[in-house]
Amino acid sequence: MLDRVVRWARKRSPWLLHYNSGGCNGCDIELLDLLTPRYDAEQLGILKEASPRHADLLICTGPVTLKSREPLLRIYAQMPEPKWVVALGSCACSGSVFRDCYHVMGGIDRLLPVARYIPGCPCRPEATAAALKDLLESL
Amino acid sequence: MSPIDQVLELLRGQGAFHEPFEQIAGGDCVVSLEPSRLLPAIRRMLEAYPELHLSAMTARHDASGLVVLYHLWLGWGLSLRVVVPNETVELPSLLDDMPAADWYEREAYELYGIRFSGRQELSPLLTSQSLGGRPPMGPNRGGGG
Amino acid sequence: MSQITLPIGPQHPLLKEPMALRLGVEGERVVSAEVEIGYVHRGIERLMQERTYLQNMVVVERICGICSHAHATAYCQAVEALLGVAVPARAAAIRVLFCELERIHSHLLWLGVLAEAIGFTTIFMYAWREREHALDAMESISGGRIAHGANLIGGVRADLTPDLAIALGSALRTIEERLGLFDDLVERDRSFHRRTQGIGLMTLDLVRAQGVVGPMARASGASYDVRVDAPYAAYSWLRPPVPITEEGDVWARAWVRVREIRHSLAICRQLIVSLPEGPLAERVPHRVPAGEAVIRIEAPRGELLYYIQSDNSDSPARVKVRTPTLPTLMALKQVLPGLQTGDIATVVAGADLCMACADR
Numbered sequence: 086m087l088d089r090v091v092r093w094a095r096k097r098s099p100w101l102l103h104y105n106s107g108g109c110n111g112c113d114i115e116l117l118d119l120l121t122p123r124y125d126a127e128q129l130g131i132l133k134e135a136s137p138r139h140a141d142l143l144i145c146t147g148p149v150t151l152k153s154r155e156p157l158l159r160i161y162a163q164m165p166e167p168k169w170v171v172a173l174g175s176c177a178c179s180g181s182v183f184r185d186c187y188h189v190m191g192g193i194d195r196l197l198p199v200a201r202y203i204p205g206c207p208c209r210p211e212a213t214a215a216a217l218k219d220l221l222e223s224l
Numbered sequence: 225m226s227p228i229d230q231v232l233e234l235l236r237g238q239g240a241f242h243e244p245f246e247q248i249a250g251g252d253c254v255v256s257l258e259p260s261r262l263l264p265a266i267r268r269m270l271e272a273y274p275e276l277h278l279s280a281m282t283a284r285h286d287a288s289g290l291v292v293l294y295h296l297w298l299g300w301g302l303s304l305r306v307v308v309p310n311e312t313v314e315l316p317s318l319l320d321d322m323p324a325a326d327w328y329e330r331e332a333y334e335l336y337g338i339r340f341s342g343r344q345e346l347s348p349l350l351t352s353q354s355l356g357g358r359p360p361m362g363p364n365r366g367g368g369g
Numbered sequence: 370m371s372q373i374t375l376p377i378g379p380q381h382p383l384l385k386e387p388m389a390l391r392l393g394v395e396g397e398r399v400v401s402a403e404v405e406i407g408y409v410h411r412g413i414e415r416l417m418q419e420r421t422y423l424q425n426m427v428v429v430e431r432i433c434g435i436c437s438h439a440h441a442t443a444y445c446q447a448v449e450a451l452l453g454v455a456v457p458a459r460a461a462a463i464r465v466l467f468c469e470l471e472r473i474h475s476h477l478l479w480l481g482v483l484a485e486a487i488g489f490t491t492i493f494m495y496a497w498r499e500r501e502h503a504l505d506a507m508e509s510i511s512g513g514r515i516a517h518g519a520n521l522i523g524g525v526r527a528d529l530t531p532d533l534a535i536a537l538g539s540a541l542r543t544i545e546e547r548l549g550l551f552d553d554l555v556e557r558d559r560s561f562h563r564r565t566q567g568i569g570l571m572t573l574d575l576v577r578a579q580g581v582v583g584p585m586a587r588a589s590g591a592s593y594d595v596r597v598d599a600p601y602a603a604y605s606w607l608r609p610p611v612p613i614t615e616e617g618d619v620w621a622r623a624w625v626r627v628r629e630i631r632h633s634l635a636i637c638r639q640l641i642v643s644l645p646e647g648p649l650a651e652r653v654p655h656r657v658p659a660g661e662a663v664i665r666i667e668a669p670r671g672e673l674l675y676y677i678q679s680d681n682s683d684s685p686a687r688v689k690v691r692t693p694t695l696p697t698l699m700a701l702k703q704v705l706p707g708l709q710t711g712d713i714a715t716v717v718a719g720a721d722l723c724m725a726c727a728d729r
Contacts, residue, residue, distance in 0.1 A: 111434025121497040151352035186412040249450035249662035280691030324580030350407035
């Protein structure tokens with residue numbers, strides 16, 4: 086599986102921006118885990134990029150809280166086309182256990198067009214890697 | 225005199241509290257005070273126990289209105305219970321004497337509408353302005369009680 | 370020199386979770402700091418008051434992904450206190466096993482984040498590599514790496530079988546062998562010292578005034594550790610040593626946490642050897658009688674307080690959660706002024722903030 090992704094990634098290296106719009110941090114730390122030795126996603130050519138202006142992929146974790154609405158919209162607006170949004174984790178997909186909270190709008194698709202939904206609570210690194218591979222192949 | 229008795233003596237010296245202390249689940253002692261006695265009691269306790277630690281403040285509903293519990297730690301747990309009968313009653317702010325109370329007072333105001341006098345304006349700590357400024361856990365908003 | 374305002378966040382490479390800082394800066398020096406939180410505020414207390422006690426077991430673990438078991442343990446203890454139920458000794462010990470494995474994973478996570486913030490990417494990689502062993506151990510016992518579901522109201526759901534104990538022992542040994550690298554970093558690495566010693570000073574007076582708890586407080590000379598000062602679960606017979614130092618800088622916070630990892634490993638080993646026999650859970654009544662409970666435990670970041678009021682119904686009337694990051698954030702407003710701008714990242718990373726906990 087990894088060989089195919091490495092070959093594919095050599096054709097295009099997606100720059101990835103992550104934003105947590107209200108999550109518990111579980112998906113965030115599992116995402117960061119992808120960069121660490123056991124999973125080593127950098128070999129896939131995926132780079133974590135700090136600035137929205139250079140990012141291709143926006144990986145969102147957490148439900149959208151009312152306070153995160155504006156920052157999330159701003160980040161998305163700053164990303165140049167073409168761009169894709171990934172909802173990582175059950176909260177980003179649907180709001181999950183927080184769906185009915187007074188300070189939560191729901192999942193990411195309440196605000197942004199989502200290209201890929203990756204459920205999990207939290208989403209473990211292998212699942213994220215597999216889903217990202219799938220997304221990259223389809224782009 | 226046991227540590228609890230010493231503190232109760234100290235609190236009695238500040239004016240009567242409402243009932244004998246009760247011990248709740250988990251072991252904390254709870255003592256009820258009038259709002260006007262809160263600040264003198266805290267000040268007196270800080271003199272006697274300079275390491276007095278404010279763990280948290282809980283605001284909640286009660287049959288008698290709103291209640292604020294000040295959860296203190298002085299080697300053992302002591303919660304001071306103060307009743308706020310209606311929204312016009314303000315509690316004295318502890319900010320000058322226990323700066324740790326700052327964000328807990330802001331949160332009590334923001335979520336329950338409880339006001340604290342003698343401090344700068346209580347700006348929202350957690351919530352978005354889009355909530356319209358109504359306390360999401362205040363009366364009739366599902367805050368329990 | 371004129372002052373400019375430097376807004377940082379809520380999205381910023383320096384911050385792991387969303388929060389906003391507004392720093393007043395003159396030249397290279399911070400002169401004022403405002404902290405704005407709430408980006409991760411979901412409204413969990415009210416949610417828990419609208420769910421049953423059982424449903425809340427799922428919610429409470431998702432307040433924070435890093436200290437998920439700490440929240441689950443504090444919640445269960447509060448409900449059990451209201452029920453008047455004591456968990457069996459074996460369950461109390463397994464809860465502590467998870468508490469300490471979580472402390473190990475949390476501190477290694479933090480060490481990696483701090484290292485990354487000051488340019489020691491290799492240390493980030495090593496710390497997070499060793500952390501995997503702690504996550505593996507929790508997963509092998511409970512089925513979950515992050516949200517474990519290890520607790521039940523009345524005990525625990527998963528057991529440490531003899532096979533799992535052997536694997537756990539091996540994982541602990543691996544982490545311990547590699548701990549020397551982090552000891553060296555703290556004790557002997559001159560560039561680490563240059564970046565962390567004397568930086569981000571927090572006095573004991575500030576700790577007391579702002580109610581700072583946990584390793585942040587113990588790095589400034591405070592001694593409060595709930596495991597020792599108000600023992601709960603198996604801490605009534607386990608006596609963790611509490612590392613305390615007085616320098617009050619970022620270096621001291623690293624010193625305390627690396628030592629705590631070592632002590633946590635020792636506690637886990639002690640638990641493997643002395644795990645009490647007996648059932649995993651106590652039967653509990655269906656209805657939580659009316660009453661109030663206050664529970665404090667020592668989460669990886671410090672004193673975590675749960676207050677629950679029951680009104681004899683299926684749902685708690687009030688759940689209050691006070692997390693240890695809140696007083697750290699309050700103190701940070703006074704620690705940031707005076708810093709060189711180049712040290713902001715070090716101090717913020719060194720504070721081990723958890724916004725999911727703070728905002729709830």
